[in-house]
Amino acid sequence: MSRKLRMGMIGGGIGSFIGDVHRKAAAIDGMIDLVCGAFSSNADKSIQSGKDLFLAENRCYASFKEMILTEKQLLEDVKMDFVAIVTPNHMHFEPAKLALENGFHVVCDKPMTLTIEQALELEEVQKKSGKLFALTHNYTGHPMVKQAKAMVANGDLGEIRKIQVQYLQGWLSTSVEKTGQKQASWRTDPKKSGIGGALGDIGTHAENLVEYITGLKIDEIAADLGVFGDDRVLDDDGNLLLRMENGAKGTMSISQIALGEENNLAIKVYGKKGSLEWHQENPNELITHWLEEPVKIFTPNGNDLYPEALNVSRIPAGHPEGYLEAFATIYKNFATHLMAVKNNEIIEKPDYPTIKDGVRGMQFIYAAVSSDKNNAAWTTL
Template sequence: MNRKLRMGMVGGGSDAFIGAIHRHAAFMDGQIELVCGCFSVNPEISLSSGKSYFLPESRIYKTYQEMFEKEAKLPEDERMDFVTIVTPNFLHFDPAMMALDYGFNIVIDKPITFTLDEAIQLKSKLEETGLLLALTHTYSGYPAVKQAKQMIAEGQLGKIRKVFVEYSQGWLSEKVEAQGNAQASWRTDPKRSGKAGAMGDIGTHAHQLAEYITGLKTTELCAELNVLVPGRQLDDDGAVLLRFENEVSGVLMATQIATGEENALRIRVYGDKGGLEWAQMEPNSLILKWLKKPMEIYRTGTSSTNSYAMSNIRISGGHPEGYLEAFANIYRNFSYHLRATMNEEQPKPEWLDYPGIEDGIRGMQFIDTVVKSGYNNDVKWVAFE
């Protein structure tokens, strides 16, 4: 197969934020092209958005149901190869299930579904169809994060003992959802966002990053959730004590009322031989702290970078690679994997390194467990299941 992969979209119209990010990321490596979409629940917005993306009107759909039905009837050399779902949380599950029913692979925004039960159903359907799914936990796409993951897997830090991960934002320090902010409006609405606010939105990112880098699964947690802006329906702040496999403990903090903060995601992992630290706002640096030798700073693109990091680097050392590139790495690895599958070829291990259905289920388990612990004064530690 010597062509670009054909992508459809559900959501991501001209009035949306994350849709443009997905398109930039998908197109960055020249592997993917947009061929169709239902870009909004409003047919007029879907049509105007599709036209602005230079799509023919015949491939701009009023509903995602119409899109899947009509795309499936097109010849194989015309119809989309996969669909990207970039709707609010409550509109993830139905289009994802329908896409699989019609034989289309999926890229989907996090959290993967509205409820844990939906995520489990989606996994069952995915296994039934044998199709591929990528979940856009963006921060696992940074080369320095992949460097950290591999170093821990190789035992360079020794036995892992402690994990600290935090994600601080300040954009919800005021009740902007009452001031016409569309992003805040749906993210703070339990009917559209789900049972968790800050923990569902950015806490899931922090938790996925901790499990991804360490390779350890959470076994139980003890949470405190807070609503600090009067009148808000969902948590905007919280802290979680974590217990991982192998007697490893951790602390997770997620807040959206840290006034003045932007996207301050940071992780520290400590073993009995050394520790590491990475911060999303300084993404090209991985700090290594050793028990018996001086601190080191690994820089993205240098000769010391391992194969998993190098396969996700586009430019030479000293040139910053940021959020869009990390996002694009998920699309690139997914597209390489999908292309290999379509060509009946064996994908390289590095191409399989992107979040998928298991990360999605872990994220929904995290949300359920945090809410169960954080809003019940009689409950402390809750098993992660």
């Protein structure tokens, strides 16, 4: 009997993008076994997906309800420990609530829910349940993002004055949602995506990254959203001004019609004493500038890093880690926390995004949409 943690997956059937990412991310560090799943709202597809994933047939469920209620009955050392929810946005709330209420911990993709009301309700459910909840803001898992956060927290950069953040993609430059492309069709559908398009899909990552690295809250935003795709109703582009709680100012640029951009999340943070720059597409570099010293570039497992960065590097310097590894770090830190909980041990500061980040993300989406409706008027988060 393996003593790894046991994961049940909701969503992520054949042909899914993010389900496969979650599975690989959960597998890398050898702490988690996928033991069951309800991979699709279509029962046949769900079961076929489970088979393709080498699962035991009796752990391939026809629905998430069936899975949660059935697994609940299994022996303590057989049943799943937690669910991973990897469905479109509108299918996060229900399974998350049901899982928490039935004693399962939850890993959930972002944005956390369809509506702000769901987010606040889920926060209450989670509190009551006492179960763990991780939200996969995966980019915070990169060693150089940890280094950036630690540098700001340690005051290396001095007071923060200016921020530039962007998350640019181009895959919705044409009307791919009309071609039957599944990823595009639900993301452009307000019933499945919520009131934000690019805002929810990538804007929340940008918002989360800013607050994670700087340790500062975004105070208010002015958002000018764009809807460039034919017949689209949700934003596929956004240009925002930021004001941070400490007086720092900045810009955020997000887009899914920035033709040619693949997954260009990047951030620059300027302080009174130093500044830093990080690019997701080349994640193994942290570029820093200083008042009196030359440009310094930090690399994973390279010289002069904070422990927070060293701790999350898996392989020696110069062996690039990528998207899956950063994603895996969310799972690893969650799994470490969960193992501790199961062993009645205490983890000082578990480092993964939680339900609070999920609520914050929904507040960001709502503030941006509201600002945009008011011709980019300043709006508090």
